[in-house]
Amino acid sequence: MTTDDISKSVRRIDAVSKSNGSIKYMCDYELPDYLWARLVRSSIPRGTIREIHLPDLPEGYRFVSARDIPAGGQNQLSMIANDWRCFADGDVRYVGETIGILCGPDKTVLEDLYEKIKIDYEEAECAVTIDEGLACKGGAFVNGDNIHCRLKLEKGENVDDVFARADKVVEETVETGYQEHVYLETNAAACKKIGSKYQFLASCQCPFYIRKSVAPILGIKPEDIVVQQTTTGGAFGGKEHFPDVLCGPLLLAAYVTGRGVKIVFDREEDIEFSVKRHPSKVVFKTALDRNGDILAMDSKVYYNVGAYLASSFVVLQRGCFHVAGCYEFPSFRTEGFGVATNTFPSCAFRGFGAPQTLFAVETHMCHIAEMYGRDPLELKSKYFIKQGGVTSTNGRVVERVMIPEMLEQVLVASDYCRKAREYKPGSGRGIGISFYNHGGAFTGNGESAIIKARFRLKKYKDGHVELFCGQTEMGQGFHTILPKIAAHVLEIPREMVIFDDPNTDRVPDSGPTAASRSTMIVGYLCEKAAKLAKERYKTEDEFEIETQYEHPEGYPWDQSSFQGYAYIGYGWGVCAVEVEVDPCTGEVTTLGVWSSHDCGRLIDELIVHGQTNGGIMQGLGWASTEVLDNVKGHFKQTSISDYIIPTSMDYPKQECFYVDNPYQWGPSGAKGMGELVFNGSAAAYIDALSRAIGKRISSIPCPTERVMDLMLHGEGLDSALNAAH
Amino acid sequence: MEKTISFKLNGRDVSITRNPLSRLLDVLRDDFGMHGVKEGCSEGECGACSILLNGRMVTPCLIPLGAADGQEIMTVEGISATPEGDCVVQAFADGGAVQCGFCIPGMVVAAYSLLKKNPDPTDEDIRLGISGNLCRCTGYDLIVESIKLAARRGRDLWKK
Ligand code: FES
Numbered sequence: 001m002t003t004d005d006i007s008k009s010v011r012r013i014d015a016v017s018k019s020n021g022s023i024k025y026m027c028d029y030e031l032p033d034y035l036w037a038r039l040v041r042s043s044i045p046r047g048t049i050r051e052i053h054l055p056d057l058p059e060g061y062r063f064v065s066a067r068d069i070p071a072g073g074q075n076q077l078s079m080i081a082n083d084w085r086c087f088a089d090g091d092v093r094y095v096g097e098t099i100g101i102l103c104g105p106d107k108t109v110l111e112d113l114y115e116k117i118k119i120d121y122e123e124a125e126c127a128v129t130i131d132e133g134l135a136c137k138g139g140a141f142v143n144g145d146n147i148h149c150r151l152k153l154e155k156g157e158n159v160d161d162v163f164a165r166a167d168k169v170v171e172e173t174v175e176t177g178y179q180e181h182v183y184l185e186t187n188a189a190a191c192k193k194i195g196s197k198y199q200f201l202a203s204c205q206c207p208f209y210i211r212k213s214v215a216p217i218l219g220i221k222p223e224d225i226v227v228q229q230t231t232t233g234g235a236f237g238g239k240e241h242f243p244d245v246l247c248g249p250l251l252l253a254a255y256v257t258g259r260g261v262k263i264v265f266d267r268e269e270d271i272e273f274s275v276k277r278h279p280s281k282v283v284f285k286t287a288l289d290r291n292g293d294i295l296a297m298d299s300k301v302y303y304n305v306g307a308y309l310a311s312s313f314v315v316l317q318r319g320c321f322h323v324a325g326c327y328e329f330p331s332f333r334t335e336g337f338g339v340a341t342n343t344f345p346s347c348a349f350r351g352f353g354a355p356q357t358l359f360a361v362e363t364h365m366c367h368i369a370e371m372y373g374r375d376p377l378e379l380k381s382k383y384f385i386k387q388g389g390v391t392s393t394n395g396r397v398v399e400r401v402m403i404p405e406m407l408e409q410v411l412v413a414s415d416y417c418r419k420a421r422e423y424k425p426g427s428g429r430g431i432g433i434s435f436y437n438h439g440g441a442f443t444g445n446g447e448s449a450i451i452k453a454r455f456r457l458k459k460y461k462d463g464h465v466e467l468f469c470g471q472t473e474m475g476q477g478f479h480t481i482l483p484k485i486a487a488h489v490l491e492i493p494r495e496m497v498i499f500d501d502p503n504t505d506r507v508p509d510s511g512p513t514a515a516s517r518s519t520m521i522v523g524y525l526c527e528k529a530a531k532l533a534k535e536r537y538k539t540e541d542e543f544e545i546e547t548q549y550e551h552p553e554g555y556p557w558d559q560s561s562f563q564g565y566a567y568i569g570y571g572w573g574v575c576a577v578e579v580e581v582d583p584c585t586g587e588v589t590t591l592g593v594w595s596s597h598d599c600g601r602l603i604d605e606l607i608v609h610g611q612t613n614g615g616i617m618q619g620l621g622w623a624s625t626e627v628l629d630n631v632k633g634h635f636k637q638t639s640i641s642d643y644i645i646p647t648s649m650d651y652p653k654q655e656c657f658y659v660d661n662p663y664q665w666g667p668s669g670a671k672g673m674g675e676l677v678f679n680g681s682a683a684a685y686i687d688a689l690s691r692a693i694g695k696r697i698s699s700i701p702c703p704t705e706r707v708m709d710l711m712l713h714g715e716g717l718d719s720a721l722n723a724a725h
Numbered sequence: 726m727e728k729t730i731s732f733k734l735n736g737r738d739v740s741i742t743r744n745p746l747s748r749l750l751d752v753l754r755d756d757f758g759m760h761g762v763k764e765g766c767s768e769g770e771c772g773a774c775s776i777l778l779n780g781r782m783v784t785p786c787l788i789p790l791g792a793a794d795g796q797e798i799m800t801v802e803g804i805s806a807t808p809e810g811d812c813v814v815q816a817f818a819d820g821g822a823v824q825c826g827f828c829i830p831g832m833v834v835a836a837y838s839l840l841k842k843n844p845d846p847t848d849e850d851i852r853l854g855i856s857g858n859l860c861r862c863t864g865y866d867l868i869v870e871s872i873k874l875a876a877r878r879g880r881d882l883w884k885k
Pocket residue numbers: 763764765766767768769770771772773774775784785786787
């Protein structure tokens with residue numbers, strides 16, 4: 001079948017093999033001659049290692065650590081920053097920090113030996129929360145002030161001048177908690193030297209990241225390593241950089257033992273010792289006029305980065321770029337701080353820093369409106385940014401912003417206006433609404449300056465076409481979409497297009513599968529290649545075409561000052577949620593979820609629909625039941641029975657709408673959308689819930705026990721926000 | 726303490742000599758190569774490992790091998806080879822039920838088990854039927870729709 005209408009759904013190529021269980025994930029590879037491995041980790045959040053007591057290791061078992069790194073090698077994982085050590089050496093900075101890797105042929109024996117390893121520490125006082133990090137509890141351990149990274153953005157008239165003449169200046173702090181990815185397939189990887197190269201199999205998002213990150217450990221070139229991605233059972237950002245943390249020690253173990261070595265995490269290990277979404281704290285200071293209209297908004301954005309910076313500065317930047325939400329305020333300032341704590345380093349999670357600040361600004365806007373007895377929608381509507389509007393980085397919005405059209409769809413479907421009027425605060429029922437966006441692809445000139453994506457298309461004699469790039473399938477549907485894009489242009493059946501899981505030796509580096517960039521950037525490169533191939537396809541037997549990313553002219557960006565066009569295409573969203581609260585138990589029932597999204601032209605209706613459903617539900621979980629506490633550096637919830645993600649019974653069927661807004665530089669007009677759909681449901685849910693109970697909610701998650709507590713002791717919705725000092 | 730345990734696996738008689746306290750999940754995966762039986766949590770919470778034991782859905786991550794002695798086990802491999810199971814698989818593929826896929830074999834087992842008992846389920850019945858199976862990707866809506874599709878398409882199959 002040729003795909004004439006790009007939006008028309010096709011069958012996913014992996015659907016049947018995933019349904020009948022025949023597809024192989026990392027844990028399904030037998031690899032009988034490989035050694036099993038287990039990471040030996042720090043059990044304290046901060047201190048020095050006095051001694052490692054190993055049991056007598058039988059023949060064939062080996063403990064590998066920093067000491068085994070060969071001359072010329074470096075004890076580091078080269079992510080975006082290079083500060084995350086492959087192995088703790090001398091001191092430890094968080095619970096779970098890798099100290100060594102134990103490997104051997106029998107899994108049960110290995111487990112037994114592992115239990116017998118004893119490590120003596122000299123424990124030091126640790127900092128766990130953002131506040132403790134800022135207060136340098138236990139003494140600063142990063143940069144003298146525990147600030148890993150910072151940035152500042154300003155727009156319009158100086159906010160301090162506006163504050164001086166405003167009718168009122170209010171202050172509010174909005175906080176969000178940790179979130180665990182809970183990809184259903186736990187982390188797993190294997191490494192073995194085959195010929196002259198180290199060959200990895202890994203469940204991962206970014207095979208090229210692994211190569212680059214771990215090569216310096218042996219002092220070898222990335223090209224001396226081959227990474228083959230295996231079918232990946234969910235990732236959501238949790239397998240963007242984190243696989244490096246397994247693969248570094250695996251590489252050294254393979255080097256030292258000369259054997260193949262493999263790791264498969266169990267669930268408890270995966271929750272306890274993996275990266276999470278950054279907890280955040282946003283402190284707003286907002287100038288208002290007599291009616292409660294906004295004159296200026298200032299914010300300080302704090303992200304709990306954990307012990308190592310790794311990718312977090314980029315996460316913080318995205319957070320700050322999104323703290324103005326979908327709004328254009330006359331005067332704006334934000335400062336972001338990545339705070340060092342003795343916790344597992346935080347990392348990518350769907351939305352990459354944007355969900356925290358979007359939740360914060362949406363919630364703060366609601367509270368301003370309610371303080372003046374206004375409907376939040378009415379206040380928010382006054383500030384919607386439009387095409388040509390000036391963004392927080394003093395660039396402009398390039399595309400048409402269809403929020404009014406999207407809002408209309410959601411209002412009609414949800415009956416928001418009537419419900420907002422009729423459900424009185426505290427009546428036990430509430431409806432809430434949120435607006436959000438997501439800048440597509442890497443920030444600013446990142447795509448052209450850093451990523452420089454390359455893509456290759458090859459035509460074979462028999463008419464088949466093969467696509468080569470590093471983009472991974474992790475559930476989002478990209479391995480169906482990309483062949484669809486090529487087939488659509490070439491007007492050939494999709495079955496004629498081959499696209500395999502990437503192997504770094506076979507494909508050009510097209511950049512990571514992250515930042516909602518795959519369809520928008522790599523899909524576009526594919527479309528371009530297919531267009532170039534179209535004429536030749538009919539006349540030539542065999543040929544190859546390479547395309548490379550080119551940044552559209554006229555949208556400058558300065559990475560040193562963070563000024564200019566941070567993104568040239570955004571996804572946009574509107575979400576409404578209706579809830580009912582049991583007055584006796586605080587239990588919340590969600591009655592309806594409505595959304596509308598602009599992700600350009602839909603690249604495949606069913607795939608987009610599935611992404612929307614899943615993203616919205618992850619956001620609802622983040623807002624409600626997904627409580628993850630860190631006590632003295634240890635995560636308290638370590639299993640799926642303690643860490644509660646949504647089940648099929650928790651939320652009603654969603655109603656999803658889209659607007660058609662083709663994007664000039666996307667394949668058939670498509671933009672990124674995988675993260676966008678996560679970004680707004682939490683704020684809509686909390687807005688609805690706070691109206692239903694008549695109480696202000698300024699932090700998430702908000703599970704039943706907290707709802708109960710707020711009903712009894714919370715601050716009323718109409719109470720005044722604190723005056724700023 | 727090894728013992729020979731015999732059971733029916735996907736319609737075939739099999740036997741194995743092992744510690745009867747070994748996890749049934751490991752035996753199915755490692756000894757019989759039933760890799761469609763996925764391990765998502767190891768504590769009976771996620772449903773990824775779901776199989777049918779004498780027609781009842783159970784989680785073999787919590788079941789000792791000994792409990793299978795003399796019983797009948799169907800895994801997703803066996804189920805998807807039946808006309809009813811294939812009907813579920815095809816409906817999942819057409820209905821957009823599948824994303825990362827790791828929960829999906831368990832979901833197929835749950836859907837099959839539900840439709841066998843209740844060929845004409847309501848949305849509520851379906852949501853209840855898969856409530857022991859966690860999915861982190863899909864938000865469940867398209868899985869529910871796909872199960873409805875399987876019920877519709879397989880009308881006669883399920884009523885047999
Ligand atoms: S692995 Fe058995 S229920 Fe999760």
